[in-house]
Amino acid sequence: DTEVTQTPKHLVMGMTNKKSLKCEQHMGHRAMYWYKQKAKKPPELMFVYSYEKLSINESVPSRFSPECPNSSLLNLHLHALQPEDSALYLCASSQEAPDRSSAFFGQGTRLTVV
Amino acid sequence: RKEVEQDPGPFNVPEGATVAFNCTYSNSASQSFFWYRQDCRKEPKLLMSVYSSGNEDGRFTAQLNRASQYISLLIRDSKLSDSATYLCVDPAGDYSGGGADGLTFGKGTHLIIQP
Numbered sequence: 001d002t003e004v005t006q007t008p009k010h011l012v013m014g015m016t017n018k019k020s021l022k023c024e025q026h027m028g029h030r031a032m033y034w035y036k037q038k039a040k041k042p043p044e045l046m047f048v049y050s051y052e053k054l055s056i057n058e059s060v061p062s063r064f065s066p067e068c069p070n071s072s073l074l075n076l077h078l079h080a081l082q083p084e085d086s087a088l089y090l091c092a093s094s095q096e097a098p099d100r101s102s103a104f105f106g107q108g109t110r111l112t113v114v
Numbered sequence: 115r116k117e118v119e120q121d122p123g124p125f126n127v128p129e130g131a132t133v134a135f136n137c138t139y140s141n142s143a144s145q146s147f148f149w150y151r152q153d154c155r156k157e158p159k160l161l162m163s164v165y166s167s168g169n170e171d172g173r174f175t176a177q178l179n180r181a182s183q184y185i186s187l188l189i190r191d192s193k194l195s196d197s198a199t200y201l202c203v204d205p206a207g208d209y210s211g212g213g214a215d216g217l218t219f220g221k222g223t224h225l226i227i228q229p
């Protein structure tokens with residue numbers, strides 16, 4: 001069982017909707033990530049939070065807005081998405097230095113934008 | 115920018131056979147890597163870490179060749195349940211300023227074990 005929990009597991013939203021994806025971990029990890037994965041492609045990094053501060057934004061459009069309320073929670077707020085944003089959104093966490101420890105992934109939210 | 119390259123396959127292998135695939139990387143400063151396994155429509159899960167000394171876990175052996183900048187994964191006595199996509203991952207950062215960096219994934223190698 002994954003120790004990173006994501007909700008919801010599935011989400012269908014219209015292009016004018018506002019929704020949020022949620023991620024929670026209780027492993028004491030200080031780094032949390034959002035990845036986007038399209039079919040038959042590897043995960044693509046979107047955002048990295050380190051000690052609750054945004055440390056990396058991979059030039060993600062502003063219709064995606066991350067938030068880290070505390071060290072255990074990570075949200076991704078969605079607004080005015082496009083159909084091409086449909087994908088599997090994965091949350092992950094790791095110790096602050098991932099080159100010395102692996103990242104654990106949540107089961108993902110499968111997002112469909114209609 | 116660091117890159118990780120993998121042969122996407124698919125590798126079609128009969129059950130019980132030994133299969134190996136490689137991954138090349140561009141970041142010469144990288145000291146360790148990970149192999150993740152991803153089943154269809156599931157999240158990636160850590161299979162094993164790879165350091166300069168290599169790593170063996172049951173039927174799986176991973177090795178790092180720093181001189182040629184590649185890592186390998188060997189699966190012995192393959193099982194039907196080994197069918198998955200295997201992702202090579204470089205965790206070393208290429209961002210300045212310290213703190214956590216995102217993992218760089220290869221495109222993955224698709225493995226199909228046939229009965």
